[in-house]
Amino acid sequence: MRMRFARSCAVVGLLAVTGCKDDPQPRPDAGTPDDGGTSVTPTLSETPRWQVFGDGTNPHECFGRTVALGDVNGDGRKDLLVTSAPCSSTRTDPGRVMVYAGEARDFTKTPVTTTLTWVHPSPRASSYRMTVTTGDIDGDAYADVLVATSYGVSVFKGGPDLSQLLIQPVFRAPDSTTLRFNGARLLDLDGDGKDELAVSTLAGELTVYRATPGAPEGAFTAVRTLTGVPSPAGDADGDGVQDLAVTHDDFKVELFLGCKAGSARVCEGPLTASPVWTGQAELFAALPDLNGDGRPEALLLLDGSQRLHLSDAVAAGYAPQVTWQPMDDAAFPLFGQAFLTFSKTVVPVGSMVEGGTGHDFAVGAVGRAYLFRPTANVSGPLEPVWAWPRANRLGLQTSLGTDYLGMASAGDLDGDGYDDLVLGVSPGLSGTPAGTPSGSGGPSALGQVMIFGGGAVPDSQEPAPALAPTRTCGLQVDPVNGKPDLTVDRDVIARTLYLERRSFTADSCEVREGCVPAGGERRLLRFTTSIMNMGTGPLVVPSPEERPDLFVYDECHEHHHLTNFAGYDLKDAAGNTTSVGRKQGFYMIDFTQYCADGQPYSWYDPGTGISPGWSDVYTADLPCQWLDVTDTPDGEYTVRVGVDENHIVDEAGTLPNEVTVKVRLTGDTVTVLP
Structure with a gap:
């Protein structure tokens, strides 16, 4: 689910x-006992x-x-x-x-x-x-x-x-x-x-x-x-x-x-x-x-x-x-x-x-x-x-x-x-x-x-813990003539990449759906995808009943998937594709609000959609949310994620429909490169 x-x-x-x-009450101040300077906070x-x-x-x-x-x-x-x-x-x-x-x-x-x-x-x-x-x-x-x-x-x-x-x-x-x-x-x-x-x-x-x-x-x-x-x-x-x-x-x-x-x-x-x-x-x-x-x-x-x-x-x-x-x-x-x-x-x-x-x-x-x-x-x-x-x-x-x-x-x-x-x-x-x-x-x-446990904030080499920035977008939403403008959040991909080894049976859904080429242990490069609509109108995808040509019925999951909407691939330094993810099929929804001045979330029943200022998020743990790199040698590569590259929907086209992240694969470790 x-x-x-x-x-x-x-x-x-x-x-x-x-x-x-x-409200919890502050601890009473009983003074500081003399411990000879040996206590550790x-x-x-x-x-x-x-x-x-x-x-x-x-x-x-x-x-x-x-x-x-x-x-x-x-x-x-x-x-x-x-x-x-x-x-x-x-x-x-x-x-x-x-x-x-x-x-x-x-x-x-x-x-x-x-x-x-x-x-x-x-x-x-x-x-x-x-x-x-x-x-x-x-x-x-x-x-x-x-x-x-x-x-x-x-x-x-x-x-x-x-x-x-x-x-x-x-x-x-x-x-x-x-x-x-x-x-x-x-x-x-x-x-x-x-x-x-x-x-x-x-x-x-x-x-x-x-x-x-x-x-x-x-x-x-x-x-x-x-x-x-x-x-x-x-x-x-x-x-x-x-x-x-x-x-x-x-x-x-x-x-x-x-x-x-x-x-x-x-x-x-x-x-x-x-x-x-x-x-x-x-x-x-x-x-x-x-x-x-x-x-x-x-x-x-x-x-x-x-x-x-x-x-x-x-x-x-x-x-x-x-x-x-x-x-x-x-x-x-x-x-x-x-x-x-x-x-x-x-x-x-x-x-x-x-x-x-x-x-x-x-x-x-x-x-x-x-x-x-x-x-x-x-x-x-x-x-x-x-x-x-x-x-x-x-x-x-x-x-x-x-x-x-x-x-x-x-x-x-x-x-x-x-x-x-x-x-x-x-x-x-x-x-x-x-x-x-x-x-x-x-x-x-x-x-x-x-x-x-509680205590003092320890020293850390990591940057301070951060929330997403509070931003106003000023989107001029036009319910009649506005168009969606889709892009992918590169920062989210970069912060959620990890390598995982996982085993599959020969008859698993992942094998049957082409998410992995065969059963057995596979090395997977996983990441979260956030598809943003930063346009002036909603992205609306019609239902399978309205446009059956856009969907395929998934027998494993027992529901329809939108086909060829997003693509994942891995390219080497020469630009050659070394791994291709399954063309992802999604059910669109307003999941994460990107704009403090954004619209209330909406439903597009019987279809699906993403409102202006919102994104739909596909977390890294989901089935098939990966690139299979089992046979990919260690080295430096580029992860590419594209969305609506076949122009299923009529977009404004101002923002790029793909983003890339450079990475280094080493065993079971992935490092994001500048």
Whole structure:
């Protein structure tokens, strides 16, 4: 499955927006003990401090796609919960949750594993999109567990026996044959120390349940019905209780304040009767206090890019102006986005970096996590101080895979005075899991969960971690007479090139489709392609029904491919072609926004297309996204990538339809040359 289908989920409403805990508090300053000058300041981990892999029991499961922490057994130490659920929506596996008990430092590596039980009446019911989070529904000494999927929402009580933790829920959200869930959150909206439960459905209904432990009606009682998808907003008005953001299919976002008992506000249940602020966003995430007013900020996804809105100094809500607009990087796309789970992609991490204010935060993308250390009173753009992987390019040995990352703030697990970060890296959605040098084998093909420690920013020979530049393009879009102008992003190719050895069976799809000439082990030069439309009109490709001459039906993938749209080849110093990639066939979509002033993304049903200022991205892990260089001697070559060279569409023709990158091949290493 291509990552771009995550964008498809967004348009039909299969969203799960993330939220954040209360702003982490800065570490108290207890002074610096006299150690005789022998102490060494910890540095941010470049490699995992602690690491576990999936057990490989079910090859269809994505171990590590979501992670959560909480003291579920009440021993005073945080425990780690990891989901291992189906990678694909076509599977009906029930899914599993692994619990790694907390130890004096980090966690045991021997989990307690439970296979979940679901009661949804649909024959297609599965644990796809399974997300695990923790909270406190009854104010006791145990953290409680929320497990949500598209087909069920269950709450489990914590207790001393981890083997019994997930056997029987104390509450299941009501379901029916046609009902699908679209998000669930535990958060204390009324300040009584017990979390409410907010559950949304794909049809758009949002129900808020109040915790009623021990009551005859059960552990939760429905007290408010709204529409939309819930997202914790932190304490937006500083009254000491959590507030709730709600996003809608039309990209409207509303802020409802939590209501304490006896609140002077007009309340219905634990929330204000009406929203106190309304804005525009596809996804909402709360950030720690960045401007020094004691209130959290909002990171809003709109039209393909994130927008930071600082809290309003006058009223509850957020300022209308955009303080920072980070752009998506096609090499590590979907910054701050997650559509395959209900998990967090924007995570406050407290005091993780030396010299911060206690309001550090991390933002995930496909295959990369960025760490930010805001200084006091932020009023402009932010830059990451660190990233995992550190380099601004793909590398097999340091890769964090080709899927969304599971992310959770861990607090200070090792007592060194700096908070830590947990990252879950599930197996790739398609193709070869990045980070597996041998191709289809190796432990990282099982998925993994890692802990990265906090500390000072270490010295590095690598350039500083970078986001894509925020740029305005000034495209004069003409919906009637405008034409697309296609080109390929050379920088993305150069930063994603890597060599991989992979074995194929003689009857594999890759052999049958001509992506490799024969079975056996092959040496592949892989890279990501970003096809940009920088014209004045959209690229629109008609459907196979309208233009069957442009397509071929792929029996392996069971759908049509656009033929001869993009070509890859490798040339030697004399200009001779030494390797040719299969003529690629694509399904076009607005995937990455290149222009801060760009158009909203569009659909071109029944055809496909790319809007002005957008690109479609084909990540390096995808099947056939390579040049086979098995029989190519080591040396210097030129990688050429061309798009629409047969003029399938009517273009403006201002920008070149091909780009080239000079490389040196040496064994299993590729070096980009000037």
